[in-house]
Amino acid sequence: MEDKFTTATYMWVGGLTLGALLWFVFISPKLVPMLARTIHQKDGDEGYRVTFIDRCTLYMASILMFVVAFIVGIMFYEVVLRYVFGKPTLWVEELSRWLGGVIFLLAGIYAMQQRSHIRVVIVYDMVSRPVQRICDAFSALCILIFCYAVIVGYAKNAWTKLVTWELYGSAWNPPIPAIMKPLILVACAWLAVQTINNLIVDWNRPKETHDPTDDL
Amino acid sequence: MGIAEVSLLLLVGIVVLLAVGVPLGLASGFLGVCVAYWKFGERGFFILGQRMYDITIEHALLAVPLFIFMAMLLERSNIANDMYSALNVWLSKTRGGIAIVTAIMAIIMAAMSGIIGGEVVLLGLIALPQMLRLGYDQNLAIGTICASGSLGTMIPPSIVLIIYGVVTETSIHALFKAAIIPGLMLGGFYIIYIMVRTRLNPALAPLPQHEREVEFMDKIRALKGLLPPVMLVTAILGSIYGGITGITEAAAIGCVGTLLLIWARGEFSVQLFLESLQRTLRSTGTIIWVTFGATTLAGAYSVAGGPTFVANSILGLELPAMGVILMMMAIFLFMGALMDWVGIVLLAMPVFLPIVAKMAPAEMGLLGGIDPRHIPVWFGILFCVNMQVSFLSPPFGPAAFYLKSVAPPHIQLTDIFKGFLPFICIQLLVLAIMLMFPEITSVFLPD
Numbered sequence: 001m002e003d004k005f006t007t008a009t010y011m012w013v014g015g016l017t018l019g020a021l022l023w024f025v026f027i028s029p030k031l032v033p034m035l036a037r038t039i040h041q042k043d044g045d046e047g048y049r050v051t052f053i054d055r056c057t058l059y060m061a062s063i064l065m066f067v068v069a070f071i072v073g074i075m076f077y078e079v080v081l082r083y084v085f086g087k088p089t090l091w092v093e094e095l096s097r098w099l100g101g102v103i104f105l106l107a108g109i110y111a112m113q114q115r116s117h118i119r120v121v122i123v124y125d126m127v128s129r130p131v132q133r134i135c136d137a138f139s140a141l142c143i144l145i146f147c148y149a150v151i152v153g154y155a156k157n158a159w160t161k162l163v164t165w166e167l168y169g170s171a172w173n174p175p176i177p178a179i180m181k182p183l184i185l186v187a188c189a190w191l192a193v194q195t196i197n198n199l200i201v202d203w204n205r206p207k208e209t210h211d212p213t214d215d216l
Numbered sequence: 217m218g219i220a221e222v223s224l225l226l227l228v229g230i231v232v233l234l235a236v237g238v239p240l241g242l243a244s245g246f247l248g249v250c251v252a253y254w255k256f257g258e259r260g261f262f263i264l265g266q267r268m269y270d271i272t273i274e275h276a277l278l279a280v281p282l283f284i285f286m287a288m289l290l291e292r293s294n295i296a297n298d299m300y301s302a303l304n305v306w307l308s309k310t311r312g313g314i315a316i317v318t319a320i321m322a323i324i325m326a327a328m329s330g331i332i333g334g335e336v337v338l339l340g341l342i343a344l345p346q347m348l349r350l351g352y353d354q355n356l357a358i359g360t361i362c363a364s365g366s367l368g369t370m371i372p373p374s375i376v377l378i379i380y381g382v383v384t385e386t387s388i389h390a391l392f393k394a395a396i397i398p399g400l401m402l403g404g405f406y407i408i409y410i411m412v413r414t415r416l417n418p419a420l421a422p423l424p425q426h427e428r429e430v431e432f433m434d435k436i437r438a439l440k441g442l443l444p445p446v447m448l449v450t451a452i453l454g455s456i457y458g459g460i461t462g463i464t465e466a467a468a469i470g471c472v473g474t475l476l477l478i479w480a481r482g483e484f485s486v487q488l489f490l491e492s493l494q495r496t497l498r499s500t501g502t503i504i505w506v507t508f509g510a511t512t513l514a515g516a517y518s519v520a521g522g523p524t525f526v527a528n529s530i531l532g533l534e535l536p537a538m539g540v541i542l543m544m545m546a547i548f549l550f551m552g553a554l555m556d557w558v559g560i561v562l563l564a565m566p567v568f569l570p571i572v573a574k575m576a577p578a579e580m581g582l583l584g585g586i587d588p589r590h591i592p593v594w595f596g597i598l599f600c601v602n603m604q605v606s607f608l609s610p611p612f613g614p615a616a617f618y619l620k621s622v623a624p625p626h627i628q629l630t631d632i633f634k635g636f637l638p639f640i641c642i643q644l645l646v647l648a649i650m651l652m653f654p655e656i657t658s659v660f661l662p663d
Binding site for chain 1: 237240242253259265464491499512555
């Protein structure tokens with residue numbers, strides 16, 4: 001597997017890691033207050049307590065939100081190259097597919113931190129707070145079982161793809177299976193941790209009713 | 217325990233889990249785990265991850281975050297306000313003019329974005345105060361705003377059709393072509409309804425008084441406000457229908473176009489940009505994880521033989537084709553009143569569409585049936601019209617809540633739903649027309 005990595009690969013990985021670190025140090029702290037503000041939060045409400053795990057998720061989101069803008073940028077670049085210069089690229093379609101997958105998987109964790117996953121709250125809003133706590137715990141249990149099952153069922157396949165460094169099999173040939181399959185496991189594990197975190201943070205919050213406009 | 221009992225348990229299970237407050241996507245994912253375990257034990261869990269992987273690398277889905285991003289940007293600019301003033305100059309002297317302006321504006325905005333919510337809120341902020349000030353009938357004003365504001369997911373580009381296309385492996389391009397006529401028909405019917413109603417009963421829409429005569433040159437000058445939206449619509453729909461780009465790239469072009477317009481108008485700020493990105497990320501995570509959960513459930517249920525079982529039992533009833541389709545429409549309307557459209561596409565379509573595909577195409581519609589290859593497209597459009605109703609239907613019609621969040625406090629939710637009634641009837645009328653004449657959807661489709 002070692003010989004599959006060229007010097008250029010190492011430089012890319014090193015450069016991106018360094019970039020992410022610098023981003024975490026200088027930019028993320030400035031974005032976290034905005035990212036932490038949920039839709040449920042009214043003015044004057046101090047919002048949810050931000051724990052270490054929340055902070056990790058928000059730091060991740062502080063990079064991820066710009067990936068959307070980055071995809072817009074490269075796709076526009078591709079269209080211009082194709083129609084103005086007649087030179088389509090090989091990499092834009094696949095890179096956007098790859099990054100899109102990263103957004104899909106990780107955005108769910110941010111949505112979980114924001115408590116914005118679509119729920120039906122007809123019954124939930126009617127019952128008392130202690131009953132709501134039981135519902136929350138049950139809900140968390142379901143999510144944990146789902147995450148566990150995905151991880152258990154897919155670990156072997158994902159690990160094989162990672163160690164054999166399976167490529168996409170196209171002209172540009174990015175390692176989409178080698179990266180994305182393990183990322184599914186990472187996302188599920190992270191989601192499970194975030195779920196437990198939410199359960200603990202929300203346990204002592206007073207009863208609140210939901211407004212369907214929250215899903216906007 | 218056979219597949220029949222499991223199917224029934226699933227139905228009960230999803231209701232119970234949702235009632236308890238488990239997020240929709242993860243509730244369906246959990247049920248997927250249960251089905252996989254029941255059929256294959258722990259070995260069955262592989263299907264869950266595999267189905268998630270297929271969604272992860274689906275390029276067409278990328279259009280979802282991009283269209284959301286564009287809508288978030290549009291919401292924060294004054295492009296819509298200017299369009300409203302421009303249309304107003306032209307139509308304010310007409311009976312019911314502002315309601316018509318609202319509907320036209322909603323149609324143009326629907327051709328730019330593919331989601332609802334933002335549109336209803338914007339129209340509620342811009343048009344509702346003016347209509348109420350002029351003494352328009354409150355029900356008419358509310359109904360117009362919410363019904364036409366919901367067109368965002370009917371007139372292409374539409375997120376509902378994108379997700380439907382991905383789930384059912386139908387060409388999104390074909391869906392977008394087929395949705396033009398039904399979408400415009402719906403919008404057109406709203407306008408006709410407003411015109412007829414206000415002419416029959418002028419008290420519903422008083423004309424503005426003491427306003428100076430608008431000069432013709434003013435009208436020409438006002439057209440400037442229509443320019444940016446028309447440019448955006450041309451860029452997006454032009455690149456899709458002209459075959460220049462795919463749906464996803466068209467969405468990217470739309471984002472760049474919107475950003476350029478906002479920048480050119482001097483409205484761009486870092487704050488606006490960052491907030492749009494943040495909300496895009498949140499909405500994307502929400503929608504896509506419903507897709508993840510439902511795809512795992514659909515995957516596990518399929519390998520367990522569920523869809524075949526349901527299809528066979530429905531076909532075994534020997535109902536006429538249209539009877540089955542009408543039943544499905546009723547189920548969509550019922551589910552739509554209670555739950556989000558994403559969930560319905562993902563949970564119902566893998567079961568329903570194979571059934572529809574197995575029925576005789578000649579029996580569809582009133583006259584002469586439909587080309588079998590166009591059935592998935594037609595069914596997608598039917599579904600889309602159903603979801604138009606679901607945005608307005610009580611108790612959870614989202615449009616009502618969007619409007620409530622910006623309406624004057626004296627307008628209650630019950631008032632809002634009251635205003636919807638005639639518009640829901642129009643939607644059902646369009647649904648009936650689409651059911652009777654499937655040919656309408658195949659007009660622009662290749663033979």
